[in-house]
Amino acid sequence: MxxxxxxxxxxxxxxxxxxxxxxxxxxxxxxxxxxxxxxxxxxxxxxxxxxxxxxxxxxxxxxxxxxxxxxxxxxxxxxxxxxxEQGIELLPVLAQMAAWGYKYLPVSQELGIRARLLSEGGPKLWAEFMDELRESHLGTKRRKRAGPSVGERLQAAYESVVKRK
Amino acid sequence: MxxxxxxxxxxxxxxxxxxxxxxxxxxxxxxxxxxxxxxxxxxxxxxxxxxxxxxxxxxxxxxxxxxxxxxxxxxxxxxxxxxxEQGIELLPVLAQMAAWGYKYLPVSQELGIRARLLSEGGPKLWAEFMDELRESHLGTKRRKRAGPSVGERLQAAYESVVKRK
DNA sequence: AAAACCGATTGCATTTTGCAACTGGTTGCA
DNA sequence: TGCAACCAGTTGCAAAATGCAATCGGTTTT
Structure with missing residues (x-):
């Protein structure tokens, strides 16, 4: 190095x-x-x-x-x-990069869906997802939210596209 | 390629x-x-x-x-x-990357000031700056705004830090 | 006891990078 | 008009990074 x-x-x-x-x-x-x-x-x-x-x-x-x-x-x-935490805070970088790639590059349908949802969700959704990552990677406690997590929603969306093909 | x-x-x-x-x-x-x-x-x-x-x-x-x-x-x-336009829309990627670097890496004072202002300004400031870039790179007309442009403000901030040292 | 799995490491060929020198042309100035 | 400075690159070559396949010593599963 x-x-x-x-x-x-x-x-x-x-x-x-x-x-x-x-x-x-x-x-x-x-x-x-x-x-x-x-x-x-x-x-x-x-x-x-x-x-x-x-x-x-x-x-x-x-x-x-x-x-x-x-x-x-x-x-x-x-x-x-x-x-x-430093790694988790790379999420906005990845999200912006994904949004740009989604808009301008030949992204496949099934792999693009996450980018689209993440982009549409904006910083608010990113913050929620980062909170989930803090829980799973740092062991941070957080109050339970209603409904499926952001991670689950992204995964479900991906699978539904795969299934549809 | x-x-x-x-x-x-x-x-x-x-x-x-x-x-x-x-x-x-x-x-x-x-x-x-x-x-x-x-x-x-x-x-x-x-x-x-x-x-x-x-x-x-x-x-x-x-x-x-x-x-x-x-x-x-x-x-x-x-x-x-x-x-x-595709290049201009890389600004959010750069801005997020700059914000992350500013927070976690040994950024020099004079080169960090732009990152700080850009990060504090958020997406609204980015959009304004992107509009200025459209003008200077694409020749797009835009209505004149009052006061110094984002580019000028970033530059002025940089110079004031350099001067102070 | 054997087979499968684990996180790597090794050797080697290919590709990318980095440096310094150089090219053919244009411009500015005396 | 002649010459120096400047222009956007290109070339040759050495060093570093990358990519592939095989392998390693240990662990877990069957």
Whole structure:
């Protein structure tokens, strides 16, 4: 890891950490796909990351404080990766990027539905989803809300599109 | 350029276009630094991009419809690069990324001030700035507003921090 | 006891990046 | 008119990052 940075610009510094083709996809899978183990991230992603790259990126994300790793008590070898608050707060970045991609790039129907809902929901929905992530990744208690969670709604929407095809 | 994409996910597709260490910095300089010529982008950026990388990225951004290039009527060799609507709408992505970097990374005081103002201003300020960009890059007419533009305010804030040091 | 699964690591080929020098042309100035 | 400075890139080459497939030592399942 290089310690020297090219400049103190916030965008540049962010790109030095996240500016590659995989890091944000890993975050995405942790957020929206609920992937928490190495194997899940490796095999259940659309894009097919290779194991050495995944290992390398997870290490960087750990070093940067964007994720944490703990042992799975039920399985000595499994590590559980979690988002930190810093990682959870990447949601707005991903949401904006998804909205832009949805608008301008050849997004598939089933993978676009989440972007659309997230975009339509706006910052208010993002905040609610981030609260849910705090619960599942940080163990934060939060008062129960009525009805399905944002995560569940996104998942349900995705599945209904898949089913319709 | 590879035409095949790894998946139809909007985030993935966006990253296939913008997921490197330089593309978004070029967009940033065009948006906030008002750089419109090759030389300006090459020499006036904080980070020091090299000319072959810059040429390559400009080509990609052209191909993707994020920027356009036209001849400068006053100077036969100079090309003028402009953001398209698609490029202008990357502002929210940059703004969120800047806000995240500002909060969590060792941002320098003078380069952080823009991120802070942009973050505090929120989507409303972004929309105003995007309107200004439409005027300067697309030639769109817009009704004159009172007082300094968003671009001018950001610039003034930056200069006042530099001066104070 | 064997097979399957776990999180990685290794070796190696390909691709991308980064640096420095350079190109062919244009413009500004003496 | 001639020459220096400037323009947008291009070229050659070394170094680093990426991608693939095979593998590793250990754990869990059957």
């Amino acid at each position: 290089t310690d020297i940075s090219r400049s103190g610009c916030p965008i540049n510094l962010s790109l030095e950490v996240l500016g590659d083709k995989w890091s944000l996809l890993i975050i995405r899978d942790m957020m929206f796909g609920n992937r928490r183990h190495f194997r899940e991230l490796l095999t259940k992603s659309e894009e097919g990351i290779s194991s050495n790259i995944l290992a390398d990126r997870l290490k960087t994300l750990l070093d940067e404080g964007i994720i944490t790793r703990e042992e799975d008590p039920t399985h000595k070898q499994k590590g559980i990766y979690s988002l930190t | 590879t035409d095949i994409s790894r998946s139809g996910c909007p985030i993935n597709l966006s990253l296939e276009v913008l997921g490197d260490k330089w593309s978004l910095l070029i967009i940033r300089d065009m948006m906030f630094g008002n750089r419109r010529h090759f030389r300006e982008l090459l020499t006036k950026s904080e980070e020091g991009i090299s000319s072959n990388i810059l040429a390559d990225r400009l080509k990609t951004l052209l191909d993707e419809g994020i920027i356009t290039r036209e001849e400068d009527p006053t100077h036969k060799q100079k090309g003028i690069y402009s953001l398209t």
